[in-house]
Amino acid sequence: MKIRTLMLGWEFPPFISGGLGTACFGLTRAMDRLGMPVTFVLPRARPFRLSAGVPVAAGSSENLAPPSLFQHIRIRPVAAEMRPYVDPSVSSPAGAATLSPDTSTPERRDESDELSGRDNYGSNIYQEVERFAEKVIAVAESEEFELIHAHDWMTFPAGVALAAHSGKPLVIQVHSTEFDRSGEHVNQYVYDIERHAMHAAAKIIAVSNYTRNIILGRYGVAPEKVEVVYNGVEPSQPHETFVRHTWPMQTDKIVLFLGRITMQKGPEYFLQAARKVLDKMENVKFVMAGDGDMLYRMIELAAELDIGHQVLFTRFLRGDDVDKAYQMADLYVMPSVSEPFGIAPLEALRNNVPVLISKQSGIAETFRNALKVDFWDINEMANKMIAVLRHPPLQELLRAEGHKEAFKFRWEDSAACMNEIYHKTLGLA
Amino acid sequence: MASVCFYFQVHQPYRLRRYTIFDSNAEYFDEARNAEICHKVAQKCYLPANRLLLRLIEEHGGRFRVAFSITGVVLEQFRNYAPDVLATFQDLAETGCVEFLAETYYHSLSFLFARDEFVEQVRMHQQLMQELFGQTPCVFRNTELIYNNDLAQEIERIGGFKAILTEGADHILGYRSPNYVYRPLNTQGLKLLLKNFRLSDDIAFRFSNQHWSEWPLRPGKFGQWINAINGNGYVANLFIDYETFGEHQWEDTGIFEFLRELPGEILRNPDNDFKTPSEVVNSYEAVGSIDVPELISWADTERDLSAWLGNAMQHNAITQLYKLGDIVRRANDPALLQAWRRLQTSDHFYYMCTKYFADGDVHKYFNPYASPYDSYINFMSVLDNLRSRCGRSGPASTPSQKIATVPEERTQGGRSETPAK
Numbered sequence: 001m002k003i004r005t006l007m008l009g010w011e012f013p014p015f016i017s018g019g020l021g022t023a024c025f026g027l028t029r030a031m032d033r034l035g036m037p038v039t040f041v042l043p044r045a046r047p048f049r050l051s052a053g054v055p056v057a058a059g060s061s062e063n064l065a066p067p068s069l070f071q072h073i074r075i076r077p078v079a080a081e082m083r084p085y086v087d088p089s090v091s092s093p094a095g096a097a098t099l100s101p102d103t104s105t106p107e108r109r110d111e112s113d114e115l116s117g118r119d120n121y122g123s124n125i126y127q128e129v130e131r132f133a134e135k136v137i138a139v140a141e142s143e144e145f146e147l148i149h150a151h152d153w154m155t156f157p158a159g160v161a162l163a164a165h166s167g168k169p170l171v172i173q174v175h176s177t178e179f180d181r182s183g184e185h186v187n188q189y190v191y192d193i194e195r196h197a198m199h200a201a202a203k204i205i206a207v208s209n210y211t212r213n214i215i216l217g218r219y220g221v222a223p224e225k226v227e228v229v230y231n232g233v234e235p236s237q238p239h240e241t242f243v244r245h246t247w248p249m250q251t252d253k254i255v256l257f258l259g260r261i262t263m264q265k266g267p268e269y270f271l272q273a274a275r276k277v278l279d280k281m282e283n284v285k286f287v288m289a290g291d292g293d294m295l296y297r298m299i300e301l302a303a304e305l306d307i308g309h310q311v312l313f314t315r316f317l318r319g320d321d322v323d324k325a326y327q328m329a330d331l332y333v334m335p336s337v338s339e340p341f342g343i344a345p346l347e348a349l350r351n352n353v354p355v356l357i358s359k360q361s362g363i364a365e366t367f368r369n370a371l372k373v374d375f376w377d378i379n380e381m382a383n384k385m386i387a388v389l390r391h392p393p394l395q396e397l398l399r400a401e402g403h404k405e406a407f408k409f410r411w412e413d414s415a416a417c418m419n420e421i422y423h424k425t426l427g428l429a
Numbered sequence: 430m431a432s433v434c435f436y437f438q439v440h441q442p443y444r445l446r447r448y449t450i451f452d453s454n455a456e457y458f459d460e461a462r463n464a465e466i467c468h469k470v471a472q473k474c475y476l477p478a479n480r481l482l483l484r485l486i487e488e489h490g491g492r493f494r495v496a497f498s499i500t501g502v503v504l505e506q507f508r509n510y511a512p513d514v515l516a517t518f519q520d521l522a523e524t525g526c527v528e529f530l531a532e533t534y535y536h537s538l539s540f541l542f543a544r545d546e547f548v549e550q551v552r553m554h555q556q557l558m559q560e561l562f563g564q565t566p567c568v569f570r571n572t573e574l575i576y577n578n579d580l581a582q583e584i585e586r587i588g589g590f591k592a593i594l595t596e597g598a599d600h601i602l603g604y605r606s607p608n609y610v611y612r613p614l615n616t617q618g619l620k621l622l623l624k625n626f627r628l629s630d631d632i633a634f635r636f637s638n639q640h641w642s643e644w645p646l647r648p649g650k651f652g653q654w655i656n657a658i659n660g661n662g663y664v665a666n667l668f669i670d671y672e673t674f675g676e677h678q679w680e681d682t683g684i685f686e687f688l689r690e691l692p693g694e695i696l697r698n699p700d701n702d703f704k705t706p707s708e709v710v711n712s713y714e715a716v717g718s719i720d721v722p723e724l725i726s727w728a729d730t731e732r733d734l735s736a737w738l739g740n741a742m743q744h745n746a747i748t749q750l751y752k753l754g755d756i757v758r759r760a761n762d763p764a765l766l767q768a769w770r771r772l773q774t775s776d777h778f779y780y781m782c783t784k785y786f787a788d789g790d791v792h793k794y795f796n797p798y799a800s801p802y803d804s805y806i807n808f809m810s811v812l813d814n815l816r817s818r819c820g821r822s823g824p825a826s827t828p829s830q831k832i833a834t835v836p837e838e839r840t841q842g843g844r845s846e847t848p849a850k
Contacts, residue, residue, distance in 0.1 A: 369783075371803075372800070384806060394806070401783060
């Protein structure tokens with residue numbers, strides 16, 4: 001039987017600021033291809049248009065999906081202002097729901113705010129999360145579904161409320177936990193939401209065993225309740241059109257960091273390793289692509305390490321610029337302190353860039369043709385960066401074998417696993 | 430007549446320690462780990478197996494006979510870490526029922542990359558056999574049974590050898606059987622003994638495999654397979670890693686009981702006997718010549734060189750290593766020469782193998798590294814340091830390599846290691 005799913009997400013193309021939107025899109029698109037009926041409820045602050053060009057008013061309840069894009073997926077926007085990630089340059093993030101690069105003047109965040117609160121979420125996000133829950137219940141009145149699937153903590157309260165209201169089982173998917181995002185300084189409010197939802201849910205899907213272990217160890221969940229479903233990568237080959245122009249020089253080697261510049265992503269380890277690389281080699285440039293609350297600190301750190309002239313900060317990249325950044329790189333590095341899965345390395349490999357990833361990631365537990373390093377081991381990180389830059393056979397083999405292996409992560413497989421878990425949850429398996 | 434010809438390979442490499450581009454001392458090898466592995470394998474395999482062989486030779490009044498090929502690098506390690514193992518090998522040599530074969534001292538691929546070095550390593554190994562076991566080997570086996578026509582001609586040029594052992598690969602034999610004695614193509618006095626890989630692998634690989642239709646393998650059954658050779662050949666060449674006994678096949682699989690009972694089982698049939706390789710050569714005429722234009726080995730399902738030279742990293746590492754030959758010799762420093770030679774041991778390149786999926790299980794089991802990439806990076810860091818040391822201590826300083834962007838090390842790296850002998 002076909003199980004109709006009401007899915008609660010918070011990011012969807014073209015509104016993407018991080019891995020979560022990519023994952024939601026990849027997964028639902030594959031579910032669509034497998035004929036799994038899904039209604040995707042998406043918080044949106046203002047009107048937007050999907051790729052088919054149909055303008056949609058925020059809060060409109062009509063079926064959004066243009067036939068060319070989806071057969072079995074409907075998207076229902078709900079007016080809300082939730083954003084998963086915070087821009088470094090915006091002091092009141094919840095006020096601006098757009099995910100496009102901000103036009104507001106960059107402005108240092110108050111130091112005391114950073115030290116005390118570690119509040120990544122903005123002031124009225126909690127209110128928004130509650131309001132979203134109310135709206136979801138209202139929207140669901142006009143929907144028919146057998147199962148609820150919620151992605152990450154902001155939609156968990158809505159999922160829990162709707163499950164209680166409708167009597168339908170709740171499956172939650174954990175793309176990251178508060179411990180990944182905040183280390184040991186967890187936001188108690190967010191942790192409580194996550195924990196409550198994990199205990200209320202019928203099933204929990206973790207994006208890796210790495211994340212599953214956190215769920216078991218930190219949230220006290222019974223092991224049999226948590227399943228692992230890996231993410232995928234889009235099968236299409238990106239266009240290789242990019243030609244390197246003036247800077248960095250053609251002869252320069254380029255090492256790329258691409259991701260949010262936040263504590264979770266380990267940007268300072270990248271820079272410290274860069275310092276060590278430059279002790280041994282010249283003609284290497286380090287590119288840091290992304291925004292985040294540690295951006296300015298990292299610019300300062302590069303200067304302090306006296307490598308400011310060798311490090312290029314691009315800010316947040318989108319669309320073709322992301323592929324261009326990958327294609328100019330000789331090596332992609334993901335030095336994450338805690339990475340539940342890690343789609344970015346797969347995207348780098350799709351673009352034929354070899355990867356060096358931290359062992360503190362979900363992808364490291366299953367991917368073979370990558371170099372791996374503990375995020376804190378900057379000596380080894382630098383050692384491996386140098387090896388890739390100096391030894392073409394190593395670079396070539398990591399590139400070729402990694403590229404092949406990356407395409408083994410198929411969203412169709414993730415969607416098929418999901419389908420099985422849905423059936424199990426409903427006692428149909 | 431069916432003769433059983435056992436040859437056991439004994440080898441342990443000098444494993445490298447973790448070495449990065451930021452390291453600058455001359456300690457390349459992981460002494461603690463090598464000692465630990467040596468002790469472990471001695472307890473599980475070498476000592477119990479040697480004692481068992483001594484008993485069997487005694488019990489059967491010399492009718493049970495075997496051959497060993499023991500590398501120079503493992504004998505050095507026995508001397509340093511497990512002298513009791515060396516002593517039991519010497520006891521075996523004294524029985525007169527054990528033959529020691531020749532190979533490259535460093536278990537290297539030097540035949541493929543540096544002929545002079547190859548000849549030197551073969552001679553070094555012969556001398557060591559004479560010194561430790563009182564025998565000068567007259568049968569040669571190349572590292573991993575790597576072989577082609579060219580090798581046979583080289584061995585004949587070196588002189589003093591009666592035969593070479595190699596793999597009885599299907600694609601060189603065609604319809605012919607490995608159970609006869611052959612001649613290498615275009616040689617005068619040499620013979621060729623070919624591994625019966627089915628019977629050998631029944632013991633070495635399949636012995637404990639419960640999914641194998643012949644499991645469990647008992648000496649009686651194996652004896653019948655040997656008996657079946659009578660009339661269809663002269664000899665069953667059982668060439669296996671000695672570590673099969675107790676290390677690859679654990680004691681609880683019954684591998685030692687199998688070995689204990691096998692000689693009695695074989696000798697129950699008066700048509701059977703045990704012969705060492707040179708006895709086989711002396712007893713049987715060659716029935717024809719074998720043409721092996723392409724290199725073969727005993728490894729993996731391909732029986733080729735892809736386990737050591739299957740990818741670009743392996744080629745790069747090994748060609749860079751042999752390129753250092755000249756400056757290493759010119760440096761005229763025994764410690765440098767020894768380090769360079771220990772790096773030639775084929776295991777270092779085996780660890781870089783990326784053929785994971787079919788043969789991968791065996792490779793992973795023997796690999797001290799988390800990935801082939803890590804092993805290549807480690808090896809290349811060591812090589813960098815070795816190169817920089819040659820540049821410093823050599824009488825004629827070499828021009829700085831393009832690759833050596835590494836600044837001069839801060840510490841003095843020329844400290845010499847204990848020489849082999």
